[in-house]
Amino acid sequence: QITLKESGPTLVKPTETLTLTCAFSGFSLTTFGVGVGWIRQPPGMALELLALIYWDDDKRYSPSLKTRLTITKDTSNNQVVLTLTNVDPVDTATYYCAQLLGRPRSSFDHWGQGTLVTVSS
Amino acid sequence: QSALTQPASVSGSPGQSITISCTGTSSDVGTYDYVSWYQQHPGKAPKLMIYAVTNRPSGISSRFSGSKSDNTASLTISGLQAEDEADYYCSSYTTSSSFPYVFGTGTKVTVL
Numbered sequence: 638q639i640t641l642k643e644s645g646p647t648l649v650k651p652t653e654t655l656t657l658t659c660a661f662s663g664f665s666l667t668t669f670g671v672g673v674g675w676i677r678q679p680p681g682m683a684l685e686l687l688a689l690i691y692w693d694d695d696k697r698y699s700p701s702l703k704t705r706l707t708i709t710k711d712t713s714n715n716q717v718v719l720t721l722t723n724v725d726p727v728d729t730a731t732y733y734c735a736q737l738l739g740r741p742r743s744s745f746d747h748w749g750q751g752t753l754v755t756v757s758s
Numbered sequence: 759q760s761a762l763t764q765p766a767s768v769s770g771s772p773g774q775s776i777t778i779s780c781t782g783t784s785s786d787v788g789t790y791d792y793v794s795w796y797q798q799h800p801g802k803a804p805k806l807m808i809y810a811v812t813n814r815p816s817g818i819s820s821r822f823s824g825s826k827s828d829n830t831a832s833l834t835i836s837g838l839q840a841e842d843e844a845d846y847y848c849s850s851y852t853t854s855s856s857f858p859y860v861f862g863t864g865t866k867v868t869v870l
Contacts, residue, residue, distance in 0.1 A: 674859070676804075683761065683864040684796075684804065684847050686857070697857050700759055733803055743792035743851045743859070744809035751803050 639663030641673075641734050641749035648755050655724050655754060659717040659734030663747075666712050667692055672737035673717040674745060675708065677730040685730075689737060690717060724756045759855045762787065762848055762862035769868040775836040778865045780848030781829055786860060788829035792851035795824060795833045799844045807846075808833060835867070843869045 645657035659673060666673060672691040678684050688708040689697040698706045707720045717734060731753045735745035763781040770776040780787065780795075787793055791811045796804035806815055808824040811831060821836045831850070835842050848862035 676861075684861045686849075686859055686861055689858070699857055700855050735804075737859075740792060740851070742809050742813075743790075744794035744806055745796070745804070745849070746806050746809075746815065748803040748805070 639747045643749045643752040655721040657719045670739040674737050675719045676733045679730040726756045729756045764862040764865045767866045770838045771870045774838050778833045780831040780862050785854040786850040786852035790851045793831040794849045796847045797844050840869050
């Protein structure tokens with residue numbers, strides 16, 4: 638059974654750095670073609686893909702947020718960490734992590750429950 | 759990198775069929791058969807419904823089907839049921855930038 642679970646602060650102040658952890662089980666991030674992505678969803682708005690990390694440590698970032706994002710993996714502990722620097726109230730959203738199965742499937746097959754992060758002073 | 763375009767809302771009566779479109783470009787939907795669809799009920803995480811344009815994961819009802827023509831992918835829900843009322847998002851592999859995936863704008867499906 639594959640599970641993912643996000644954890645991190647629920648409230649962050651503007652200009653601070655947000656650090657989120659995705660703990661997963663049921664799959665390995667050393668398996669060819671597998672990745673983990675971070676996706677966020679502001680209240681009432683659409684999904685936005687933020688960052689991806691692949692089994693071979695290839696990392697990809699949303700062009701609009703590239704300078705503020707860092708994604709890393711800890712394969713020994715089955716965790717993926719996302720940091721977002723210099724947060725702003727517009728970063729208020731539910732943040733999800735999801736397992737990505739690469740081509741030919743190219744889909745986010747399993748998702749965490751999400752964690753709501755509010756940016757406010 | 760622009761989001762894929764979906765209609766804001768689609769509605770139908772129980773038992774009817776509805777189709778949700780997802781329009782991209784030749785850098786994504788038009789060239790690659792890597793379109794997936796996700797269902798999201800309020801307050802819940804998205805759930806994969808279709809991958810690689812036409813494929814259903816195990817456990818997904820055959821009432822859900824996918825297709826693609828040129829730069830537009832489509833999700834059809836046949837025999838619409840009350841439980842199908844949710845938001846739906848498409849996603850595609852893309853080569854428009856170094857960021858390889860893009861989501862759609864989302865469609866609210868209402869069962870009348």
